[in-house]
Amino acid sequence: MLLVQAPDGVGEVTSGTDLAALLTPLLATLTWPDGSTGLAEGDIIVIASKVVAKSEGRLVAGKDREAAITAETVRVVATREYPDGSTLRIVENRQGLVMAAAGVDASNVLPGTVLLLPEDPDASARRIRRGLNARLGLRPGVLITDTVGRPWRRGIADISIGAAGIDVLEDLRGQKDMQGRDLRASVIAVADEIAGAADLVRGKAKGRPFAVVRGLGHLVTHEDGDGAAVAIRPPEEDMFRTGS
Amino acid sequence: MLLVQAPDGVGEVTSGTDLAALLTPLLATLTWPDGSTGLAEGDIIVIASKVVAKSEGRLVAGKDREAAITAETVRVVATREYPDGSTLRIVENRQGLVMAAAGVDASNVLPGTVLLLPEDPDASARRIRRGLNARLGLRPGVLITDTVGRPWRRGIADISIGAAGIDVLEDLRGQKDMQGRDLRASVIAVADEIAGAADLVRGKAKGRPFAVVRGLGHLVTHEDGDGAAVAIRPPEEDMFRTGS
Numbered sequence: 001m002l003l004v005q006a007p008d009g010v011g012e013v014t015s016g017t018d019l020a021a022l023l024t025p026l027l028a029t030l031t032w033p034d035g036s037t038g039l040a041e042g043d044i045i046v047i048a049s050k051v052v053a054k055s056e057g058r059l060v061a062g063k064d065r066e067a068a069i070t071a072e073t074v075r076v077v078a079t080r081e082y083p084d085g086s087t088l089r090i091v092e093n094r095q096g097l098v099m100a101a102a103g104v105d106a107s108n109v110l111p112g113t114v115l116l117l118p119e120d121p122d123a124s125a126r127r128i129r130r131g132l133n134a135r136l137g138l139r140p141g142v143l144i145t146d147t148v149g150r151p152w153r154r155g156i157a158d159i160s161i162g163a164a165g166i167d168v169l170e171d172l173r174g175q176k177d178m179q180g181r182d183l184r185a186s187v188i189a190v191a192d193e194i195a196g197a198a199d200l201v202r203g204k205a206k207g208r209p210f211a212v213v214r215g216l217g218h219l220v221t222h223e224d225g226d227g228a229a230v231a232i233r234p235p236e237e238d239m240f241r242t243g244s
Numbered sequence: 245m246l247l248v249q250a251p252d253g254v255g256e257v258t259s260g261t262d263l264a265a266l267l268t269p270l271l272a273t274l275t276w277p278d279g280s281t282g283l284a285e286g287d288i289i290v291i292a293s294k295v296v297a298k299s300e301g302r303l304v305a306g307k308d309r310e311a312a313i314t315a316e317t318v319r320v321v322a323t324r325e326y327p328d329g330s331t332l333r334i335v336e337n338r339q340g341l342v343m344a345a346a347g348v349d350a351s352n353v354l355p356g357t358v359l360l361l362p363e364d365p366d367a368s369a370r371r372i373r374r375g376l377n378a379r380l381g382l383r384p385g386v387l388i389t390d391t392v393g394r395p396w397r398r399g400i401a402d403i404s405i406g407a408a409g410i411d412v413l414e415d416l417r418g419q420k421d422m423q424g425r426d427l428r429a430s431v432i433a434v435a436d437e438i439a440g441a442a443d444l445v446r447g448k449a450k451g452r453p454f455a456v457v458r459g460l461g462h463l464v465t466h467e468d469g470d471g472a473a474v475a476i477r478p479p480e481e482d483m484f485r486t487g488s
Contacts, residue, residue, distance in 0.1 A: 001247060001248065001249045001277070001445070002246070002247070002248040002249070002441065002444060002445045003245060003246065003247055003277075004245065004246040004441075005245045005246070032277070033245070033247070033276070033277025033278055034277055077396075078483040078484060079483075080483050088483075090483060092396075097396075098395075098396035150394065150433070150436075150477075151342075151395060151477070151482065151483065151484045152321075152336075152341075152342035152476070152477050152482065152484075153403065153433060153436065153475055153476070153477055154413060154431065154433065154474065154475050154476070154477050154481070155412075155413045155414075155431045155432055155433030155434075155436070155475060156430070156431065156432060156433060157432070157433040157436055157437055158437070159397065168399075169398060169399045170399075172448055186400070186448050187398065187399045187400065188399055188400060188401070188443070188448065189394070189397060189398065189399030189400060189401040190399075190444060192397065192399070192401055192440065193401055193402070193440030193441065193443055193444050194444065196436070196437030196440040196441065197246065197248075197437065197440065197441035197444065199432070199437055200246060200434060200437050200438065200441065200460060201245070201246045201459070204416055204430050204432065215445070216444060230398065231397055231398050231399060232396070232397070232398070233394075233395070233396050233397055233398050237398070238395065238396065239322040239323075239324050239332075239334060239395065240322060240395045240396075240484060
């Protein structure tokens with residue numbers, strides 16, 4: 001069984017906040033349906049990139065949000081003009097992620113500021129994991145998530161942009177299906193699916209930047225592993241790359 | 245708290261199988277962490293399109309899988325040639341979904357056959373919901389899911405292609421964030437996130453085509469609603485439409 005819960009009552013996160021220290025007492029208060037409390041081996045902590053970025057001092061003066069987007073952009077993938085004169089830019093950003101506005105965030109931050117993504121979300125995940133390990137003696141999987149649109153689907157959904165101690169892609173290609181046939185195309189984007197599951201519980205308006213996922217211990221690894229960067233499709237696999 | 249479980253022991257599904265009748269005894273055997281059993285109001289049943297399609301007789305002779313793909317294709321979105329001479333086609337299919345091979349499936353079915361998607365997955369979801377309601381006296385949400393690739397992300401993930409009695413998109417645009425600012429861009433693809441959560445539990449190789457999701461009762465509606473078709477991005481919103 002998969003269980004996901006998101007604790008209330010997270011304190012304010014500002015530049016320099018130690019997220020592992022902030023999380024540790026919150027995790028201790030978690031109550032599970034079987035009556036157990038706290039974190040257990042095999043659990044996965046899912047953290048919105050927004051609080052990670054704030055803790056890393058990525059909130060910058062942003063009167064000119066468009067300039068901030070330009071500075072974070074490596075490649076423009078698509079643009080759209082709106083009747084009000086604004087332009088939506090879908091770009092590849094410094095982290096290699098294709099997202100609207102390069103992931104530069106002007107919501108849920110103080111007016112006149114913008115929030116950049118963590119500079120290296122996989123390094124952020126590894127650091128938070130180390131901090132949790134030092135405090136709890138456990139090695140949970142850690143995912144850092146952000147929100148993206150999808151070209152042919154309405155609505156936004158969360159994906160994993162940073163990871164430590166978790167298989168981001170589950171490769172079933174050596175396995176057989178129920179008829180004994182090879183599962184050829186089956187590399188499953190499990191970290192993105194976990195990000196979405198956590199988003200369902202955290203909500204966007206509820207001030208719950210953390211979720212804990214239980215029941216997927218088979219995806220949690222002792223080593224930190226390759227991180228979420230492996231889920232970024234490289235140029236040679238990109239069927240929608242224009243002008244290259 | 246979000247809870248997802250996928251029962252074992254689903255019998256074989258063939259043309260004419262009544263899925264609601266097949267599911268009813270399975271659902272009764274579910275045990276939840278609080279000791280309760282069975283289905284409850286507000287639960288969501290997530291069903292792989294594969295078994296829905298099989299029950300609807302969509303398994304057809306498919307020596308020529310490529311011809312089947314062509315017949316299901318409305319618009320070619322992208323193609324890729326592989327060194328072995330095969331071609332991957334990303335297309336918009338008759339259901340309006342953009343997917344590889346039009347959603348024509350040659351895995352987990354008998355050799356020499358291919359499985360087409362349900363002709364109208366929203367109608368399928370409504371029919372299954374009606375059948376469950378008649379048997380159980382409850383009105384669970386029903387999602388039918390399939391698997392897609394993503395242009396800039398490695399790995400495949402599940403989305404919702406059919407729905408009844410569930411808000412497929414959660415519109416938060418009237419709400420405020422924690423700083424009192426409008427959540428402008430926040431239409432959340434909750435049904436796709438639920439599809440992914442169910443996929444994590446069902447697995448691709450485990451023969452578990454059903455999952456039950458508990459804890460998202462706020463998304464379950466009395467009326468069947470508009471179905472999953474509303475999550476398909478219309479042409480005028482498509483920033484990646486070529487040649488139109």
